[in-house]
Amino acid sequence: xxxxxxxxxxxxxxxxxxxxxxxxxxxxxxxxxxxxxxxxxxxxxxxxxxxxxxxxxxxxxxxxxxxxxxxxxxxxxxxxxxxxxxxxxxxxxxxxxxxxxxxxxxxxxxxxxxxxxxxxxxxxxxxxxxxxxxxxxxxxxxxxxxxxxxxxxxxxxxxxxxxxxxxxxxxxxxxxxxxxxxxxxxxxxxxxxxxxxxxxxxxxxxxxxxxxxxxxxxxxxxxxxxxxxxxxxxxxxxxxxxxxxxxxxxxxxxxxxxxxxxxxxxxxxxxxxxxxxxxxxxxxxxxxxxxxxxxxxxxxxxxxxxxxxxxxxxxxxxxxxxxxxxxxxxxxxxxxxxxxxxxxxxxxxxxxxxxxxxxxxxxxxxxxxxxxxxxxxxxxxxxxxxxxxxxxxxxxxxxxxxxxxxxxxxxxxxxxxxxxxxxxxxxxxxxxxxx
Ligand code: URA
Numbered sequence: 001x002x003x004x005x006x007x008x009x010x011x012x013x014x015x016x017x018x019x020x021x022x023x024x025x026x027x028x029x030x031x032x033x034x035x036x037x038x039x040x041x042x043x044x045x046x047x048x049x050x051x052x053x054x055x056x057x058x059x060x061x062x063x064x065x066x067x068x069x070x071x072x073x074x075x076x077x078x079x080x081x082x083x084x085x086x087x088x089x090x091x092x093x094x095x096x097x098x099x100x101x102x103x104x105x106x107x108x109x110x111x112x113x114x115x116x117x118x119x120x121x122x123x124x125x126x127x128x129x130x131x132x133x134x135x136x137x138x139x140x141x142x143x144x145x146x147x148x149x150x151x152x153x154x155x156x157x158x159x160x161x162x163x164x165x166x167x168x169x170x171x172x173x174x175x176x177x178x179x180x181x182x183x184x185x186x187x188x189x190x191x192x193x194x195x196x197x198x199x200x201x202x203x204x205x206x207x208x209x210x211x212x213x214x215x216x217x218x219x220x221x222x223x224x225x226x227x228x229x230x231x232x233x234x235x236x237x238x239x240x241x242x243x244x245x246x247x248x249x250x251x252x253x254x255x256x257x258x259x260x261x262x263x264x265x266x267x268x269x270x271x272x273x274x275x276x277x278x279x280x281x282x283x284x285x286x287x288x289x290x291x292x293x294x295x296x297x298x299x300x301x302x303x304x305x306x307x308x309x310x311x312x313x314x315x316x317x318x319x320x321x322x323x324x325x326x327x328x329x330x331x332x333x334x335x336x337x338x339x340x341x342x343x344x345x346x347x348x349x350x351x352x353x354x355x356x357x358x359x360x361x362x363x364x365x366x367x368x369x370x371x372x373x374x375x376x377x378x379x380x381x382x383x384x385x386x387x388x389x390x391x392x393x394x395x396x397x398x399x400x401x402x403x404x405x406x407x408x409x410x411x412x413x414x415x416x417x418x419x420x421x422x423x424x425x426x427x428x429x430x431x432x433x434x435x
């Protein structure tokens with residue numbers, strides 16, 4: 001089928017065959033389809049959507065545009081987790097070693113932070129020496145020997161997604177469920193996994209602002225992933241306040257170590273357990289959530305999760321002593337308190353406001369090429385529902401000094417609202433979508 005005919009068919013909601021769409025995507029990956037036709041196709045999908053069958057065909061063609069990692073030499077079911085991104089979301093750091101310590105291999109290819117959301121790779125790189133650019137051969141070796149490895153996307157993993165994502169970014173076609181589904185799943189399926197647990201965030205700090213949209217995305221990901229032969233589970237989770245008590249790279253590593261020690265904040269600990277339980281069930285080492293949570297709890301109490309974290313840090317060239325001496329992580333000289341202007345209850349902490357403030361302080365990137373400062377960020381003393389006295393610190397900002405700080409302190413103060421009583425918060429785990 002000619003490219004122009006395929007674009008017209010999608011534009012006019014007429015039937016095309018999965019094989020025709022796959023050939024078109026292969027043409028984009030090879031550079032045979034020009035950007036103007038790829039862009040027209042993306043806009044047609046944006047307005048008219050794609051059936052699950054066609055989304056699956058597109059996903060597999062994108063996956064197969066590069067290398068697909070073969071993990072069949074690793075015994076057991078390989079399970080990864082993917083989050084659609086939020087503020088203070090450091091869950092991959094404690095989760096991957098904890099799940100690996102329970103006997104489920106975790107091959108994890110993660111991303112960097114952009115805009116108000118952070119990225120796992122930036123957090124890991126705040127550990128002195130830690131490298132996320134290992135070869136795929138070493139990646140497979142570490143999954144074989146340690147049961148986990150955490151790297152960044154290489155140029156040969158789903159290159160069609162890289163091309164299409166760059167076009168979506170400049171043609172305003174990012175917010176499309178079939179396009180997001182194929183983008184996320186093509187990269188994850190290239191890891192050679194057997195099962196995937198998704199954390200689809202909903203709220204002001206998330207990509208999906210409403211439960212309706214988050215549910216539609218989660219259902220699409222689960223349906224298409226299942227069609228592609230992967231066991232899928234999606235948790236829809238709250239992103240209407242920052243997750244945990246830290247925003248910023250090395251600060252989030254510190255919190256991750258606390259979670260692994262069993263002393264983490266309630267919400268990050270609970271989300272680690274909830275996602276970990278699904279991973280153990282899909283990985284075939286626990287029959288239900290009760291058994292899975294018991295295993296995860298044992299791995300926390302015995303120190304097995306922490307030992308796995310030390311081992312993977314060392315294997316990826318980082319300094320494993322940071323686990324016992326977090327003071328070795330990058331830190332700032334300056335810390336300023338955000339003080340409560342009145343007594344009351346914290347009724348709201350806007351994750352978008354705090355996430356963008358942390359980004360401007362240097363913890364994140366406004367543009368993909370920006371450099372990140374691993375030491376700066378925000379530590380929350382109070383969360384929604386906590387009582388504050390007038391003049392009490394609600395948060396501390398870790399910064400480098402300079403003129404920006406006064407404005408950011410005001411911004412963060414405005415993002416933390418004090419009132420008479422907090423409205424009932426959405427539960428942390430809003431829903432679970434199964435295949
Ligand atoms: N993350 C991705 O990898 N792709 C998207 O399209 C959106 C979020």
